[in-house]
Amino acid sequence: MHLIDVQSGLLATNDAVAAENRAMLAQRGIYAVNVMSAPGAGKTSLLERVLPLLAARWRVSVIEGDIVGRADAERLARLQLPVEQINTGGACHLDARMVHHAVHEVVHGPADVLVFENVGNLVCPAEFDLGEDDAVMLLSVTEGHDKPKKYPLMFRRAELLVLNKVDLLAMTDFSVEEAVAAARDVHPGLEVIRTSCRTGEGIAEVAAWVERRIAAKRARPAPRKAG
Amino acid sequence: MHEAGIAGDLIATAEEHLRRAPHGAVRRLLIRIGELAGVNPESLDFAFECLSKGTGVEGARLEIERIPLTVACDACGARTPVVDYVFRCGACGADTVRVATGRELEFVSIDVDEPVEVGADAPH
Numbered sequence: 001m002h003l004i005d006v007q008s009g010l011l012a013t014n015d016a017v018a019a020e021n022r023a024m025l026a027q028r029g030i031y032a033v034n035v036m037s038a039p040g041a042g043k044t045s046l047l048e049r050v051l052p053l054l055a056a057r058w059r060v061s062v063i064e065g066d067i068v069g070r071a072d073a074e075r076l077a078r079l080q081l082p083v084e085q086i087n088t089g090g091a092c093h094l095d096a097r098m099v100h101h102a103v104h105e106v107v108h109g110p111a112d113v114l115v116f117e118n119v120g121n122l123v124c125p126a127e128f129d130l131g132e133d134d135a136v137m138l139l140s141v142t143e144g145h146d147k148p149k150k151y152p153l154m155f156r157r158a159e160l161l162v163l164n165k166v167d168l169l170a171m172t173d174f175s176v177e178e179a180v181a182a183a184r185d186v187h188p189g190l191e192v193i194r195t196s197c198r199t200g201e202g203i204a205e206v207a208a209w210v211e212r213r214i215a216a217k218r219a220r221p222a223p224r225k226a227g
Numbered sequence: 228m229h230e231a232g233i234a235g236d237l238i239a240t241a242e243e244h245l246r247r248a249p250h251g252a253v254r255r256l257l258i259r260i261g262e263l264a265g266v267n268p269e270s271l272d273f274a275f276e277c278l279s280k281g282t283g284v285e286g287a288r289l290e291i292e293r294i295p296l297t298v299a300c301d302a303c304g305a306r307t308p309v310v311d312y313v314f315r316c317g318a319c320g321a322d323t324v325r326v327a328t329g330r331e332l333e334f335v336s337i338d339v340d341e342p343v344e345v346g347a348d349a350p351h
Contacts, residue, residue: 001254003336004244010233010258010266010332012240093229124229127265127332152312153265156326185313188322 014128017096021103021131025114028107031214032114034130036154037138038147039120042164044072045197046138046206047117051079053207058112058214063102065094065119072117082109093124096131103131113214122151134213140165141172145179148186155186160193160209167196230267233332234274241337242283251340253287261331262296287337296329 009015025032037043047062054060062083064073073085084102086094094116106114116132118125137158139147142165148155155161161183163176176194183190193209195202241256256275260266268291275289296309300316306327307317315322 001338001340002250003338004248004250006240006244006334006336008240008334010237010334013236091229091232095229095232123265127229149312153263156263156314185311185315188314188324 011127014096017100018129018131021096021100024103024107025131025133028111029218030107030111030114031210031217032116032130032132032134033210033213034116034118034125034132034135035138036118036122036125036135036158037120037140037164038122038143041120041138041140041143042197043117043120043138044075046162046164046195046203047076047115048079049197049200049203050207050210051076051081051115053204054113054210055079055081057211059110060113060115061106061109061111062115062117063094063099063106064117065098067091067119076117082106082111088119091124092119092121093128094118094130095128099130113210122147122154126151126154126157133217134159136160136162138162138164139179139183141169141174141176145175145182148179148182152186155183155190158187158190159213160191160206162202162206163192163194165196165198166194166201167199230270231274231278233266234271234278237275237334238279238282238284240334241287244337245283245339248339249342251343253284253337253339255288255290255338256284257290257292257335257338259292259294259331259333259335261294261329263326263329264332266332268293284337292335294328294331297327298324299327300324 035043051060060081062076064083064085066072067088070085073083076083086098116130135158137154180192193202193205260268272289279285297306298309299306300321301323302321303319305316305318314324316324
């Protein structure tokens with residue numbers, strides 16, 4: 001009996017394509033953000049509110065991930081932004097390979113900001129890097145404040161937690177304090193913004209957060225051309 | 228449910244390594260999965276069993292080593308386990324910690340039998 005040494009990552013294929021996506025975006029100075037949440041937390045509604053604010057200053061493109069259908073892409077296309085729909089055909093997340101062609105299209109068109117709207121799911125998307133600069137996750141108050149400890153990887157990966165549907169707080173037993181405390185146990189210092197896509201609360205703050213991240217990316221020295 | 232895709236990649240990687248090394252029966256594939264990884268070991272094992280049929284690793288056992296979640300502290304340097312997903316140093320309480328172990332998703336090695344010697348008089 002003998003041993004063949006392998007020593008490779010189980011997601012090596014995805015990680016390699018994600019690195020390619022990241023390099024392509026970096027070369028063009030495009031800031032990319034991966035928006036993730038459970039189904040129905042309000043990702044599309046948040047984008048409908050935030051993207052017009054960003055689009056006033058930046059050229060924004062969206063890559064929309066859904067298992068089937070074009071409903072969300074059609075909603076976002078009303079904002080007069082380029083939207084590429086990707087149907088994962090049963091897969092519960094976007095992966096780097098699925099978005100690779102669409103990223104290629106985006107970097108060859110006019111774009112400053114790329115938004116990935118991931119498939120609604122708190123487990124799988126967390127494990128698949130797409131090549132984004134930042135991950136933003138939404139937690140809606142109707143989901144319950146115990147989620148950070150149930151889905152720690154997602155909360156660990158996110159750079160921003162958007163606490164959505166706060167207009168419904170009075171109708172739920174959701175504790176903002178407990179949710180934020182649990183999220184910061186998992187991810188110390190995690191930034192949190194409370195939003196309501198119905199009342200508009202917090203929308204400007206989310207747009208301002210993205211603006212700060214774009215500025216931070218642009219302030220970093222430009223990457224050398226990939227060989 | 229992405230374990231099937233991972234199992235498929237795992238089998239493809241194993242076959243690639245096996246093509247390069249002369250070997251007999253393939254006995255075991257060893258992988259490591261960290262506590263924080265978003266992969267379910269039971270689903271992965273089931274997907275491997277289904278997808279390995281008819282491949283070069285059919286009949287091999289998938290051994291999954293679980294790796295506990297620990298953090299390394301930037302403040303005091305201690306390495307401590309994470310309890311209840313509270314990412315703080317277990318020694319000094321600082322929250323400036325990095326994940327030391329627990330994110331693993333690694334294909335470590337393949338155990339194979341020695342290649343069967345083909346005798347000089349064996350038909351080719």
